[in-house]
Amino acid sequence: MERLCIAMAKGRLAKKAVKLFRQAGYDLPEDMFDSRKLIFTIAAEKLEIIFVKPADVPIYVEYGTADLGIVGKDTLLEENRDLYEVLDLEYGACKFALAGLPERKDSLLERKVATKYPDFTRRYFRALGEPVEIIKLNGSIELAPLTGLADTILDIVETGRTLKENGLVVYENIRDLSARLVVNKVSMKTRQQEISQLITALDQVVNGAD
Numbered sequence: 001m002e003r004l005c006i007a008m009a010k011g012r013l014a015k016k017a018v019k020l021f022r023q024a025g026y027d028l029p030e031d032m033f034d035s036r037k038l039i040f041t042i043a044a045e046k047l048e049i050i051f052v053k054p055a056d057v058p059i060y061v062e063y064g065t066a067d068l069g070i071v072g073k074d075t076l077l078e079e080n081r082d083l084y085e086v087l088d089l090e091y092g093a094c095k096f097a098l099a100g101l102p103e104r105k106d107s108l109l110e111r112k113v114a115t116k117y118p119d120f121t122r123r124y125f126r127a128l129g130e131p132v133e134i135i136k137l138n139g140s141i142e143l144a145p146l147t148g149l150a151d152t153i154l155d156i157v158e159t160g161r162t163l164k165e166n167g168l169v170v171y172e173n174i175r176d177l178s179a180r181l182v183v184n185k186v187s188m189k190t191r192q193q194e195i196s197q198l199i200t201a202l203d204q205v206v207n208g209a210d
């Protein structure tokens with residue numbers, strides 16, 4: 001039988017993803033984070049795990065190069081790809097929020113919004129019927145209101161420390177985010193049994209025995 005390929009987001013979400021699979025009974029190699037290796041073949045478990053940039057996980061899964069993926073809901077909302085989101089893994093918890101300088105909060109006539117998530121931001125403000133200019137940045141988003149590049153940011157807030165240490169405040173909490181398990185639509189049909197088994201095993205770790 002062919003191996004199931006799982007695309008895991010590199011970085012913040014990766015270690016816990018591997019831990020979850022181990023808790024679910026999958027025997028994964030010990031050295032997964034000791035090298036720059038990107039592909040791990042686990043023959044005994046009929047699995048292949050690939051480590052992918054977070055924003056690329058939904059792409060690998062939509063194209064079917066990976067059958068499954070683990071990635072943040074923020075990335076899924078931004079990429080808006082054609083795939084199934086099957087399980088909330090309930091870690092990597094954070095929020096999407098609008099934030100900026102405290103004194104600007106009530107004086108925003110024409111909003112300039114800096115974000116790493118331009119597509120989500122466009123849809124969010126379009127649904128509100130609020131015209132905004134969106135400026136796509138790649139990191140250190142909190143710099144935008146401090147430097148005058150934008151007056152508002154739409155970014156991830158976890159502990160709130162980055163905002164606080166830069167003198168910014170939350171204007172509005174938009175939604176909760178966490179890591180999700182996603183599945184390719186064709187794989188879900190053609191490899192239904194193996195994928196269901198895997199979902200059930202992870203579900204039991206996350207939500208307890210049923």
Ligand SMILES: Nc1ncnc2c1ncn2[C@@H]1O[C@H](COP(=O)(O)OP(=O)(O)OP(=O)(O)O)[C@@H](O)[C@H]1O
Nearest residue numbers: 010011012013053054072073074075092094156158
């Ligand atoms: N405090 C946080 N800041 C950013 N992301 C967080 C935080 N807490 C949890 N997350 C989750 O972790 C993911 C980001 O992981 P990571 O920081 O490794 O990637 P990244 O730096 O955004 O990606 P890239 O390497 O492509 O720039 C987010 O997509 C989100 O789901």
Ligand SMILES: O=P(O)(O)OC[C@H]1O[C@H](OP(=O)(O)OP(=O)(O)O)[C@H](O)[C@@H]1O
Nearest residue numbers: 139140141155156157158159160161162
């Ligand atoms: O509420 P906190 O716990 O402070 O976490 C939120 C911060 O973490 C993320 O940045 P990241 O560390 O990914 O760096 P980046 O600016 O390079 O995106 C996010 O963009 C915020 O800046």
